[in-house]
Amino acid sequence: MNAITTPNWVQICALDDIPPLGSRVLQRESGNVAIFRTADDSVFALLDRCPHKGGPLSQGIVHGAAVTCPLHSWNIDLASGEARATDVGCARRFAAKVEAGLVFVALH
Amino acid sequence: MSKPKLVVIGNGMAGIRTLEELLQLAPDQYDITVFGAEPHPNYNRILLSPVLAGEQAFDDIILNPLSWYADHGITLHLGKTVTQIDRRNRVVRAADGTEAAYDRLLLATGSSPFILPVPGKDLRGVISYRDIFDTETMIATAQLKQHAVVIGGGLLGLEAANGLKLRGMSVTVVHLGDWLLDKQLDIPAGKLLQASLEQRGLQFLLAHQTAEIAGNAAGEAVAVRFKNGTEIPADLVVMAVGIRPNQALAESAGLYCNRGIVVSDALQTFDPRIYAVGECVNHRGTAYGLVAPLFEMAKVCANHLAHLGIGQYKGSVLSTKLKVTGIDLFSAGDFMGCADSEDIVLSDPAGGVYKKLVIKDDQLVGACLYGDTTDGAWYFKLLKEGRKINDLRDHLMFGESSIGDAGTQGQNRAMAMQDSDEVCGCNGVCKGNIVKAIKDKGLFTVDDVKKHTKAASSCGSCTGLVEQILMNTLGSSFQETPKTKAVCGCTDHNHGDVRRVIREHHLLTHQAVYQFMEWRTPNGCATCRPAINYYLLSTWPKEAIDDPQSRFINERAHANIQKDGTFSVIPQMKGGVTNASELRRIADVADKYAIPMVKVTGGQRIDLLGVKKEDLVNVWADLGMQSGHAYGKSIRTVKTCVGSEFCRFGTQNSTQMGIDLETMLANMWSPHKVKLAVSGCPRNCAESGIKDVGIIAVDSGWELYVGGNGGIKTEVAQFLCKVKTAEEVKEYSGAFLQLYREEAYYLDRTVHYIARVGLDYIKARVVDDSANRKALHERLLFSLEGLRDPWAERIAGKQKHEFIPLKVLA
Ligand code: SRM
Ligand SMILES: Cc1cc2nc3c(=O)[nH]c(=O)nc-3n(C[C@H](O)[C@H](O)[C@H](O)COP(=O)(O)OP(=O)(O)OC[C@H]3O[C@@H](n4cnc5c(N)ncnc54)[C@H](O)[C@@H]3O)c2cc1C
Ligand code: SF4
Ligand code: FES
Numbered sequence: 037m038n039a040i041t042t043p044n045w046v047q048i049c050a051l052d053d054i055p056p057l058g059s060r061v062l063q064r065e066s067g068n069v070a071i072f073r074t075a076d077d078s079v080f081a082l083l084d085r086c087p088h089k090g091g092p093l094s095q096g097i098v099h100g101a102a103v104t105c106p107l108h109s110w111n112i113d114l115a116s117g118e119a120r121a122t123d124v125g126c127a128r129r130f131a132a133k134v135e136a137g138l139v140f141v142a143l144h
Numbered sequence: 145m146s147k148p149k150l151v152v153i154g155n156g157m158a159g160i161r162t163l164e165e166l167l168q169l170a171p172d173q174y175d176i177t178v179f180g181a182e183p184h185p186n187y188n189r190i191l192l193s194p195v196l197a198g199e200q201a202f203d204d205i206i207l208n209p210l211s212w213y214a215d216h217g218i219t220l221h222l223g224k225t226v227t228q229i230d231r232r233n234r235v236v237r238a239a240d241g242t243e244a245a246y247d248r249l250l251l252a253t254g255s256s257p258f259i260l261p262v263p264g265k266d267l268r269g270v271i272s273y274r275d276i277f278d279t280e281t282m283i284a285t286a287q288l289k290q291h292a293v294v295i296g297g298g299l300l301g302l303e304a305a306n307g308l309k310l311r312g313m314s315v316t317v318v319h320l321g322d323w324l325l326d327k328q329l330d331i332p333a334g335k336l337l338q339a340s341l342e343q344r345g346l347q348f349l350l351a352h353q354t355a356e357i358a359g360n361a362a363g364e365a366v367a368v369r370f371k372n373g374t375e376i377p378a379d380l381v382v383m384a385v386g387i388r389p390n391q392a393l394a395e396s397a398g399l400y401c402n403r404g405i406v407v408s409d410a411l412q413t414f415d416p417r418i419y420a421v422g423e424c425v426n427h428r429g430t431a432y433g434l435v436a437p438l439f440e441m442a443k444v445c446a447n448h449l450a451h452l453g454i455g456q457y458k459g460s461v462l463s464t465k466l467k468v469t470g471i472d473l474f475s476a477g478d479f480m481g482c483a484d485s486e487d488i489v490l491s492d493p494a495g496g497v498y499k500k501l502v503i504k505d506d507q508l509v510g511a512c513l514y515g516d517t518t519d520g521a522w523y524f525k526l527l528k529e530g531r532k533i534n535d536l537r538d539h540l541m542f543g544e545s546s547i548g549d550a551g552t553q554g555q556n557r558a559m560a561m562q563d564s565d566e567v568c569g570c571n572g573v574c575k576g577n578i579v580k581a582i583k584d585k586g587l588f589t590v591d592d593v594k595k596h597t598k599a600a601s602s603c604g605s606c607t608g609l610v611e612q613i614l615m616n617t618l619g620s621s622f623q624e625t626p627k628t629k630a631v632c633g634c635t636d637h638n639h640g641d642v643r644r645v646i647r648e649h650h651l652l653t654h655q656a657v658y659q660f661m662e663w664r665t666p667n668g669c670a671t672c673r674p675a676i677n678y679y680l681l682s683t684w685p686k687e688a689i690d691d692p693q694s695r696f697i698n699e700r701a702h703a704n705i706q707k708d709g710t711f712s713v714i715p716q717m718k719g720g721v722t723n724a725s726e727l728r729r730i731a732d733v734a735d736k737y738a739i740p741m742v743k744v745t746g747g748q749r750i751d752l753l754g755v756k757k758e759d760l761v762n763v764w765a766d767l768g769m770q771s772g773h774a775y776g777k778s779i780r781t782v783k784t785c786v787g788s789e790f791c792r793f794g795t796q797n798s799t800q801m802g803i804d805l806e807t808m809l810a811n812m813w814s815p816h817k818v819k820l821a822v823s824g825c826p827r828n829c830a831e832s833g834i835k836d837v838g839i840i841a842v843d844s845g846w847e848l849y850v851g852g853n854g855g856i857k858t859e860v861a862q863f864l865c866k867v868k869t870a871e872e873v874k875e876y877s878g879a880f881l882q883l884y885r886e887e888a889y890y891l892d893r894t895v896h897y898i899a900r901v902g903l904d905y906i907k908a909r910v911v912d913d914s915a916n917r918k919a920l921h922e923r924l925l926f927s928l929e930g931l932r933d934p935w936a937e938r939i940a941g942k943q944k945h946e947f948i949p950l951k952v953l954a
Contacts, residue, residue, distance in 0.1 A: 104670030
């Protein structure tokens with residue numbers, strides 16, 4: 037790993053602060069980030085804006101490794117941020133990881 | 145580890161449809177090899193007729209281009225006919241020696257045209273009408289030759305004749321029967337059809353039996369001779385007198401065949417490794433010749449190939465259309481009628497319209513329409529559902545639009561619509577978008593259209609119109625959406641199955657349901673999870689545990705999400721009654737939290753709109769009022785009017801009745817939202833006629849109405865019964881609502897539930913059977929007892945994390 041690509045990990049919360057198959061919102065000046073937890077305890081982070089009409093993805097139902105936007109039900113893939121077929125669009129993603137029960141997100 | 149091998153014999157509509165279904169269910173399960181005798185990828189055989197008529201090109205009708213096979217890693221042997229199935233070694237062999245081993249084999253060999261065994265049948269110029277090759281032959285011949293004779297006045301024969309005529313030949317149709325399409329139409333309709341085809345220049349010889357085809361020295365056909373001694377010139381003879389299932393290959397491998405390869409309801413032949421679908425099979429004694437049943441078979445077969453093993457094919461009811469542009473005919477069921485059936489007939493020969501409906505035992509059993517087929521889909525639906533029609537009888541002939549509310553709106557509109565007319569108001573989809581998607585993407589079902597265009601995927605009120613557009617665009621390759629649909633893409637089970645299994649097996653958790661019912665996804669999706677959550681809670685109150693992650697955000701946050709991500713707050717205001725102190729608190733909250741809008745709702749209460757999520761709990765605490773559940777599939781409001789306390793016409797205290805009902809039903813979850821209203825006299829100022837439960841006070845007591853709906857499609861409530869006392873009002877309404885809670889499918893309002901089970905059933909359970917009514921009412925009270933107001937619970941700290949955002953500290 038070299039210095040340029042090393043992500044700037046920020047500690048956000050404990051894994052248990054996010055319900056399984058649920059999410060929390062991280063409030064930020066430059067746009068909220070939705071942090072999701074799946075059934076197998078993986079975490080993912082996306083900009084909290086649906087590529088469709090900006091719906092808050094953090095408020096959606098999480099299933100498998102996807103979230104359904106609460107406004108018009110687009111399904112967004114958590115790993116890639118891409119809308120699932122047949123919708124087209126992409127939510128910005130941030131790297132996220134769990135270490136020692138703590139959640140880290142790379143916020144630049 | 146190598147994958148099991150699946151070999152498909154027959155690269156046609158049924159075989160490839162099965163693969164498509166299979167790839168969706170289990171994309172990587174098999175190594176797949178396909179043999180096709182024709183040198184083309186899978187194409188839409190149905191559309192050969194428009195190609196012959198010059199309305200479409202071959203390229204337009206390819207369903208799966210070669211790249212599709214490559215993308216899915218399918219080995220494709222084009223132009224290779226399989227001649228042997230070696231069941232002992234599980235290998236198939238083609239005529240050129242190509243071999244493929246199989247673990248599972250799928251036969252989809254289709255059928256072959258029947259060739260009349262008359263002298264001259266092998267002459268050049270005598271052909272059938274089945275594939276691209278035949279179609280190309282006809283197109284080429286039409287450029288060189290003059291006289292065409294089509295033997296057979298059925299659907300295929302007429303489509304061939306029409307195409308050849310349009311290509312410039314002089315065409316005579318020879319038919320054994322006394323009228324055209326004698327399997328699809330009755331005599332008057334057949335005669336009307338003949339007249340309009342004659343106007344287009346076709347000639348007909350009915351009741352003529354072909355004896356021989358005469359040839360010249362070069363071995364070319366020149367004339368057709370009949371049993372009665374006459375003859376007509378013929379350079380091209382098209383035989384369209386029926387089809388025979390292609391079973392020879394299966395038979396030679398020792399599989400049991402009898403007018404088709406005999407299969408079970410799982411589409412399995414007598415060898416459990418070998419399945420068969422399409423026109424080559426005989427299922428329960430029937431061999432089908434239209435695609436709709438074949439696609440149903442494909443679905444079931446794919447399910448079994450994917451080892452899900454739950455689908456069953458039970459046979460299909462068919463309907464017919466003729467694909468000759470400008471001629472509308474439709475028939476379905478037993479349209480000839482019999483001794484104990486009756487006919488309703490509308491005949492307008494001058495206008496070219498004829499309609500006949502056959503009714504038996506108060507059900508529509510057959511329909512034959514000529515000239516105006518706009519109601520074909522509706523009749524077909526009534527016929528398949530076997531619905532009693534006594535209530536519709538007087539209007540039946542005039543079509544669905546004459547029924548007003550009972551039908552899906554807009555059925556007749558589809559054809560008259562312009563491409564730019566909007567079909568789906570929710571998603572802004574025009575007719576042109578839908579037609580284009582159907583054509584470009586080869587869509588066949590309403591669900592396909594929903595997925596690709598989003599039309600009918602939101603409020604659903606345009607589904608009927610979309611179905612109609614599909615039908616118009618596809619002709620008879622249209623498939624209706626099955627009535628008992630799967631809950632969602634995660635499963636093939638329908639809502640009825642899920643409800644039953646949860647009850648019978650005492651399932652208490654989501655995971656138990658997904659495992660027991662073999663869900664395809666680990667934890668469902670946004671469609672099934674809320675439904676399962678409701679079924680668990682309503683079936684096992686106080687045992688099953690509510691799962692907040694399976695609730696739509698509104699029910700998780702107990703407020704209604706807005707387009708900008710803020711929420712609205714509607715406190716409970718029982719019966720629409722409030723007081724100065726509540727109003728003062730509402731005003732103070734509006735000021736303190738800078739609430740952008742305060743609005744009186746259509747449900748007689750006050751809405752605070754635009755509240756930030758993190759303020760919700762504090763807003764509720766400051767209001768000191770209970771949740772109005774305006775966000776849930778739950779009890780909403782009980783609207784009331786002033787009633788006998790103040791109004792000069794009031795007969796009973798409707799306001800108090802409303803308050804009592806709202807108190808009784810507080811915190812009630814239900815399949816969809818539930819609204820009630822109580823009016824103090826038949827002037828009905830509380831609009832009881834369009835509520836799930838509507839109550840109208842009269843001098844001698846209370847009238848109860850159920851199943852009203854004022855929303856997407858206005859439905860007037862139906863009279864349930866009349867009772868004397870206020871206690872009875874509560875018991876009867878409670879019992880009705882509990883029945884709905886226990887039996888309705890998720891997202892069905894009471895009107896939809898009643899349409900499914902019938903009002904008579906409701907009356908039998910709620911009105912006539914007093915013991916059952918009391919039991920229902922008690923079960924309702926039991927499941928509501930002890931439920932706390934959700935706002936109070938959250939003020940006390942429940943689900944705290946839901947309302948507190950995270951912050952980056954640094
Ligand atoms: C607030 C209110 C409009 C108003 O300002 O008056 C309202 C607002 C909404 N209605 Fe309504 N309905 C409101 C009274 C009605 C009424 C009138 C009534 O209740 O007497 C009806 C017709 C009566 C009926 O339901 O039979 C009504 C029929 C609908 C429907 C169609 C339901 C149907 O079965 O056809 C929907 C869609 C749905 O529920 O799926 C809907 C859905 C909605 C939603 C929840 C849409 C959504 O999911 O976001 C709206 C929330 C708006 C928001 O941004 O918060 N709303 N809605 C009314 C709240 C009443 C209350 O105090 O609880
Ligand atoms: C002109 C025309 C118009 C039609 N119009 C309509 C309509 O409007 N509505 C409707 O519902 N239906 C219509 N049909 C019927 C519809 O096309 C058939 O029901 C459907 O195509 C049957 O599908 P299948 O897969 O069973 O057979 P096919 O589509 O015939 O596929 C079978 C394939 O298997 C191949 N095959 C056979 N034996 C072997 C072998 N031993 N080895 C390798 N390959 C083999 C054949 O060459 C063929 O390609 C029409 C048919 C025709 C011909
Ligand atoms: S409040 Fe009701 S009618 Fe008005 S826009 Fe929203 S859903 Fe439609
Ligand atoms: S804003 Fe997300 S689906 Fe429309």
